Amino acid sequence: xxxxxxxxxxxxxxxxxxxxxxxxxxxxxxxxxxxxxxxxxxxxxxxxxxxxxxxxxxxxxxxxxxxxxxxxxxxxxxxxxxxxxxxxxxxxxxxxxxxxxxxxxxxxxxxxxxxxxxxxxxxxxxxxxxxxxxxxxxxxxxxxxxxxxxxxxxxxxxxxxxxxxxx
Amino acid sequence: xxxxxxxxxxxxxxxxxxxxxxxxxxxxxxxxxxxxxxxxxxxxxxxxxxxxxxxxxxxxxxxxxxxxxxxxxxxxxxxxxxxxxxxxxxxxxxxxxxxxxxxxxxxxxxx
Numbered sequence: 001x002x003x004x005x006x007x008x009x010x011x012x013x014x015x016x017x018x019x020x021x022x023x024x025x026x027x028x029x030x031x032x033x034x035x036x037x038x039x040x041x042x043x044x045x046x047x048x049x050x051x052x053x054x055x056x057x058x059x060x061x062x063x064x065x066x067x068x069x070x071x072x073x074x075x076x077x078x079x080x081x082x083x084x085x086x087x088x089x090x091x092x093x094x095x096x097x098x099x100x101x102x103x104x105x106x107x108x109x110x111x112x113x114x115x116x117x118x119x120x121x122x123x124x125x126x127x128x129x130x131x132x133x134x135x136x137x138x139x140x141x142x143x144x145x146x147x148x149x150x151x152x153x154x155x156x157x158x159x160x161x162x163x164x165x166x167x
Numbered sequence: 168x169x170x171x172x173x174x175x176x177x178x179x180x181x182x183x184x185x186x187x188x189x190x191x192x193x194x195x196x197x198x199x200x201x202x203x204x205x206x207x208x209x210x211x212x213x214x215x216x217x218x219x220x221x222x223x224x225x226x227x228x229x230x231x232x233x234x235x236x237x238x239x240x241x242x243x244x245x246x247x248x249x250x251x252x253x254x255x256x257x258x259x260x261x262x263x264x265x266x267x268x269x270x271x272x273x274x275x276x277x278x
Contacts, residue, residue, distance in 0.1 A: 003241035011236055019223040028226075036232060043236065047243040124181055125213055126220035131183050150177040156212035 001051045009055050010042065016127065020060055023119045024067045034070070038063040057129075060137055117152035124149050176206050180213065 001009075014035075021031035021038075042049075042062050049058050123134040124145070131145045138145070170178070172195075178184050179192045195202050 006241065007236050007239065011233055014228040014233065015224045015226075018226065018228055019220060022223045022226075032229065035228075039232060039236060043239045043241060046241050121216055122220050125216050126224075131178075131181065146174065146178055146183065149181065150174045152216070153177050153209045153212040154173065156215050157208045160208070160211055160215060 001049070003046065006046050006049070006055075007043075010039065010059065013056050013059060014039075016056065017059055017063065019122070019126070020063055021067075023115075023122045024064065026115055034063065034067055037070075038066045041066055056127075057133060057137060060123075064137065064139075114155075117148050117155065120145055120148040121152035172202060173205055173209070176202065176209055180206070180209060 018031060018035050021034045022028065025031045025034055042059055049055065120134060120138065123129045123137060131142045135142045135145045175184065175188065175192055179189065184192065196206060
């Protein structure tokens with residue numbers, strides 16, 4: 001594949017790549033930043049692309065790796081701002097502290113669960129990837145892909161049913 | 168079959184069951200009204216999902232990004248030139264012998 005062919009195919013894939021970026025980040029501005037960053041990374045690493053594999057899958061993988069690395073950096077950045085419990089000057093009862101942790105955990109679990117489901121469903125349902133391709137792309141077992149796709153559909157079914165119930 | 172019917176139907180939509188399971192589900196769908204209703208609900212969920220995902224794809228991509236990709240110069244890194252192989256031991260020995268010979272001849276001439 002020539003450099004011009006690579007660039008031209010990459011441009012034609014941009015809408016799908018942006019959609020994947022939206023799925024990964026759950027945020028429009030973050031998605032645009034990610035798209036910009038991974039396009040730049042892909043152009044730099046283009047010589048590593050094996051023309052025997054699908055370019056879209058390769059680009060999706062570059063995007064996902066970049067996003068995972070960005071998330072790690074953010075964890076370190078935000079983690080650095082935390083104050084050790086013994087240094088805390090705020091007076092909190094044990095109960096309220098527990099409540100806070102539980103609320104955070106629940107919030108993060110719900111958020112991450114929905115995002116995982118949505119990402120997986122998007123790859124299978126919208127991108128048309130097989131369970132194997134989606135599993136390789138997301139770095140999860142095929143059974144997990146199957147289960148996530150199913151749970152995502154069930155969740156949507158329950159939303160449809162709820163909306164029909166309201167109407 | 169350890170998967171529940173709903174999960175089977177979901178994988179059936181994606182054509183991800185093995186041949187035996189695909190046939191079994193297809194057969195069940197012919198006779199089981201509830202299974203057919205379940206399949207229809209999952210398909211309706213797919214339609215909703217596709218509408219959601221298509222919304223994301225219809226958002227315009229930055230024209231600046233397209234321009235920057237077009238303008239990019241793609242480079243293939245030049246492979247590091249491998250260091251020349253070390254000279255074989257015999258070449259060092261030969262060089263040493265020549266120097267010794269020259270030294271001997273020189274010494275003889277100045278005597």
